[in-house]
Amino acid sequence: MTYFAPDTPAWEALDVGHSQGGAWLLSGRVATFYDGLRWPGWREEAAALDCSQGTAVYPFLWSEEARADLPATTRRPVPMREVLALSRDFARRTGAVDPGFLGEV
Template sequence: MRELSELIEVEDPAWPVLGAELRDAAVPVDVLDADPRRGAAALVQTQVTVRSFLGAFLLRSGGAFVDDGWLRVYGSPAADNPRRLPSLARVNGYPPVTVPDWLPQTGLVVAHDVLGGTFVVQGGPADEVGLPGQPGEVVYFAPDSLRWEALGAGYGAWLSWMLAGGTEEFYENLRWPGWRDEVRDLDGDRGLSLHPPLWSAEAHQDLGATSRRVVTMAELLELEREMGAQFDEVDPGPLGAP
């Protein structure tokens, strides 16, 4: 297990580039300040260096609300967190103290969207972890299909795309008129449950006509996991624990 010094004392740290992308993002972004001590502990347990976007974001950020909070990207525990955005450690069930060789079961949950969509950095060969894609690739559990999708990019490229306005393309068919007013002030541990549900054909006839209810992300993800298992008769696996 690499010590903190090995993870932060590197050439070409990613934060100058990532920090600029966060400041100059094409969509509204609210970045929370990290608690330095707890951020360092999270970095050691995750075992990534700050040369990577993931390591830099984890050490220097308490997470971020992207595109007015539609997307929540998890960082280290925030120093000040009035909107209750969970940390990467909490969402992935990190042990309370650093444990050598501990890793999440199938991959690292790095973000959720307000609809319960889950972004995971794939953690191993597909036949071992039950997720599509290659190790290190970001995969997405889609709330409208209740299936995993490989996105063909690692964490850094995925985050850069989201900050550059990729949310508009990625969610083109999952947004309704006035969604910003419903999402902007939601806490980081809350999401929207739609009726008819997103995985039904009825919902997509007119998303704006669906009824939407604020629920905890834990409730939303539990329902999606249960329904995904019913539809495919295969448990989609952990979706994180906000």
């Protein structure tokens, strides 16, 4: 399994298969995985999204500005296609492995 890390502009391997990843998601340890990347009110913002949307965050989560004051970032719902296209663009610009079809969904 791979994912676009919100704290680095790169796709990262999790070094687990799908069954291990699914078990981890159900284990309750997701919160610690994302420590420092959630702002007050994130649950309510996420709950308001429909299944075709993601959240655009600016400055980007990997930036010094966002790390210094995460609650002050600007966030808005956008089509998930836009989130994935931006991730793909960052991966290409940084020389990371192209995520393939994930950037075209």
